[in-house]
Amino acid sequence: MDSKITAQVEAYVDEVWEDVVADIAALVAHPSVADASQGAPGAPFGAPVRGALDCALGIAEKLGYEVGDDEGYVGIADIPGAEDRQVATIAHVDVVPAGPGWNTDPFTCTRREGWLLGRGVIDDKGPAVLSLYAGAFLKQLGTVPRYTFRALIGCDEEVGMTDIHHYLSGHDDPDFLFTPDAEFPVGNAEKGQYGATFTSAPVTDGVILSWSGAEATNAIPAESVCELAVDASACPAPAANADRLAIEAVALGRTRITARGIGGHASLPEGTVNAIALIVDYLRGADLVSASERPFLELMSRIHEDTAGASMGIASSNEAFGPLTVIGGTVEVSDGRIRQTIDVRYPDSTTDGRIAESCRALAAEFGATCTTDHAKEPFSVSADHPAVQTLLDVYREVTGRPAEPFSMGGGTYARNFARAVSFGPEDNDLELPAWGGSMHGPNECASEAQLKEAFKIYILAILRLMEVDL
Known part of the structure; x- marks a missing residue:
């Protein structure tokens, strides 16, 4: 030089x-x-x-x-x-x-x-x-x-x-x-990019009033807030991640759960803690949701179980690109349904078509649907x-x-x-x-x-x- x-x-x-x-x-x-x-x-x-x-x-x-x-x-x-x-x-x-x-x-x-x-x-x-x-x-x-x-x-x-x-x-x-x-x-x-939205079947007797996650689908949420039509006295103390969960009464018969994770970019999930997943785990353990909400909560648990896509059946890896990653980004409750987005980064050892097919099949197991939002090849x-x-x-x-x-x-x-x-x-x-x-x-x-x-x-x-x- x-x-x-x-x-x-x-x-x-x-x-x-x-x-x-x-x-x-x-x-x-x-x-x-x-x-x-x-x-x-x-x-x-x-x-x-x-x-x-x-x-x-x-x-x-x-x-x-x-x-x-x-x-x-x-x-x-x-x-x-x-x-x-x-x-x-x-x-x-x-x-x-x-x-x-x-x-x-x-x-x-x-x-x-x-x-x-x-x-x-x-x-x-x-x-x-x-x-x-x-x-x-x-x-x-x-x-x-x-x-x-x-x-x-x-x-x-x-x-x-x-x-x-x-x-x-x-x-x-x-x-x-x-x-x-x-x-x-x-x-x-x-890596290739694949984004999709999982949508629940109609919720007829739901207790989940609102739920927030990341503000962008390509971000891992550092905070998630979920409000339930449940009295705070009926909400047990967290059995896990107690330091990351806060449960407070909003009004009689209404409770707010706030989870604090470790946010980050969707492409770099290592070292993060997805705040939505913290609430999913709590709700499943506390058995607070209704019968019509339970299947989608179980689906969300599968989505958030790991960031390699193994639990969703979409895991893939090769030497040139490394492993697939997947995160749940945004979540919402609207029009009587719950919606969870995912952000997938994938190697050229798989395709967006295969990922979409697996996601649709997974959604169907829980009476839900999955629609592709975007896809880009490696x-x-x-x-x-x-x-x-x-x-x-x-x-x-x-x-x-x-x-x-x-x-x-x-x-x-x-x-x-x-x-x-x-x-x-x-x-x-x-x-x-x-x-x-x-x-x-x-x-x-x-x-x-x-x-x-x-x-x-x-x-x-x-x-x-x-x-x-x-």
Whole structure:
């Protein structure tokens, strides 16, 4: 690695870091949960997302990019090169709902002991700002880069990625793209995704009045609240997980059960505790529900029994992608039925068709139904691609750590492009502070040291990609 360039990069990182943090805070301030039902021309995912997009484009313009947008679906920021061919990044400014359990305002970026807290600091507003500042280093060199560098800003990654589908319907694929929306070193393969909703038979004599879980189907709920038409005096003390369950009288003949688990992203269930499952276990043991509710409660127990899908009959694994994972995300009681969603991440050793068939059969055992909400096939890019090898080399040189490409359960924008990978900045081995949380959970936090290292990696990666024959 050229020592002069490295020194320039390190000086740049230090020089602009306070500006980077300020711009992350400005983006976090927008409660940009994508909601197409609130869409309008130029703001297809609602005004808060449009506000975040304008904020990001304002940062890009300040840094010297040529900016525009694709009808509000995707922001476009370019540094023109000698060739029209593109090296690109894509990050997103939409976020999952804040959800319960925060100790700070989720839409105010709080700086504490070398960490940033706020919804989106690691997924994906922080990385979005890093990518803009990383590309802007090309302007510092005072030369025209070989390829055009394009920073794309997405607005609908957490909900359906319809933003990038719209973009690609009218724009060519970049020659190579990475998304700073996963773990280091390089994610060159992503599991397939399958989402479905289990719905109970009509409940005629139910005691479950309401039930909440995660606010998004791709999140593991940290809190679940269930209200019953049962007097609190009839509710026994929890036989298990007593420290995670609270039972309180709401009124005569009405009781609220609150479960507190450990939330997280659906693709990373290890180490989490699903709050819905805590209530399922309690209700089954306490024998409080009605005869018409009992079958669906038993079905929910099967869904929540493990995160490998063994109890549901959908488990699958292979060396290239690893094991299937499944979680129950949202739950609700409405129109006389109970509904539980699932989020499945699966290897290419199975198919969404097989998973759907097994889920329908499982539902039928309990007099319920299962409908598919979405399905995406597994995706991969060759680890031997010269751009992939370039990213790995830069990561090794900056960190001194070994690096091999990996597959993951998370779904990123990369799967929508012909030549794309995910490239940090997360580190799943990083120990979070006691008051901090992971992405999609309460108290989402990011280490400033981690972000700074990623920032340096991104700058050097973009410089190196300009030298690769794509």
